Amino acid sequence: MIRQVFLLVTLAVAAFAGPLSDRFLNGRIVGGAPAVDGQFPYxxxxxxxxxxxxxxxxxxxxxxxxxxxxxxxxxxxxxxxxxxxxxxxxxxxxxxxxxxxxxxxxxxxxxxxxxxxxxxxxxxxxxxxxxxxxxxIPYASHFTGGGVDAVVSGWGGTAVTGGPAPNNLQWIRKTTLTNADCRARMGTANERFVIDSKICTFTQAGQGICQGDSGGPLTAGGYVIGIVSWNIPVTRGFPDGYDRVSYWHxxxxxxxx
The missing domain is CATH 2.40.10.10 (Trypsin-like serine proteases)
Structure with a gap:
């Protein structure tokens, strides 16, 4: 257990100094709430x-x-x-x-x-x-800009330091960013990952995706608008990245x- 925690801390520190990598895929919901039957039927x-x-x-x-x-x-x-x-x-x-x-x-x-x-x-x-x-759920053909209330859902560990995956689906409310704002928040090491086909969200440090719900839905207004793609671990104040569904409609x- 001590070795596992040390590895997670090392990856988190590396994220601040260097670029994203495949090690940072497979997000989990941190700071979310458990879903109930029928809440996310899609x-x-x-x-x-x-x-x-x-x-x-x-x-x-x-x-x-x-x-x-x-x-x-x-x-x-x-x-x-x-x-x-x-x-x-x-x-x-x-x-x-x-x-x-x-x-x-x-x-x-x-x-x-x-x-x-x-x-x-x-x-x-x-x-x-x-x-x-x-x-x-309908997949969006319309462009979603910044400042839109959205919801992301998924399974996976619920703590910043990892831990067992929850049996219950988790969800959390997020706010979309413009891509320009997302690039500015990502910094020079990682802004290149915010391409036109991405959409970002951010609410506050301590909440977001980390490991286990990659591929899952970001929804707004009854449409799936994003596909969970990447993040900088572990909910330390950076945006989360999704593929923009309207781009791929x-x-x-x-x-x-």
Whole structure:
């Protein structure tokens, strides 16, 4: 345990002095609140197979399709990936739906160095059965500027220093930033990660994403507007980064049609 905590502290300190890297992906909600059944019916958990361990989040956007992040699935196959919907609990829930995966479509220009084009769509073999706890959410075609109230949800450890992942889905309110404001807050070492296809949020230090809900939804006004992509650990006053769904609207539509 002591060695694990030391490693986390080392990564956090490195984030202030140097650029982002893939080590800082897979965010978790820190400073959030537990969700209740039906609050986020579009939220899914991406699982390994056969162990069914959670590794990323996603959003149901059609009866056969999930929207997520390419860095979650770039090295995965349909055979070793499953989708769980209909529950806010990683283990349990009244009527969770477990779906096999037919196809994973990662953006062909995904760039792991810049964490760019970080978008994918996943087709499940059987359609989601829509209920009060399972429902699609529209994916935004409209541009979202700064100062918009938004919500991000996901699973993962809930403490700055790590700890076990919560069984219950967590959520938190965030405020969007303009990209210019986000670049200024990121500083010269990391401003290059705030490209046009990203959207950032910030509320206050001690709240945000850290490790476990990459690929999950940032929503506002009934639309998914962002896909959890990157962060500087660990909720120390830097913005969180998402792929901007409106930027990829045409690409998403073409690949799920």
């Amino acid at each position: 939220q899914v958990s991406l699982r390994t197979f056969p162990a069914l361990g959670h590794f990323c989040g996603g959003s149901i956007i059609q009866e056969h399709w999930v929207l997520s992040a390419a860095h979650c699935t770039i090295n995965r196959t349909p055979a070793n990936t499953r989708v769980v919907a209909g529950t806010v609990l990683l283990n349990g829930g009244a009527n969770p739906q477990l779906h096999d995966v037919e196809r994973i479509v990662n953006h062909p220009n995904y760039d792991s160095a810049l964490i760019a084009q970080d978008v994918c769509v996943i087709r499940v073999t059987s359609p989601f059965i829509f209920t009060a706890n399972v429902r699609a 045409s690409w998403i539509t073409q690949n799920i049609s």
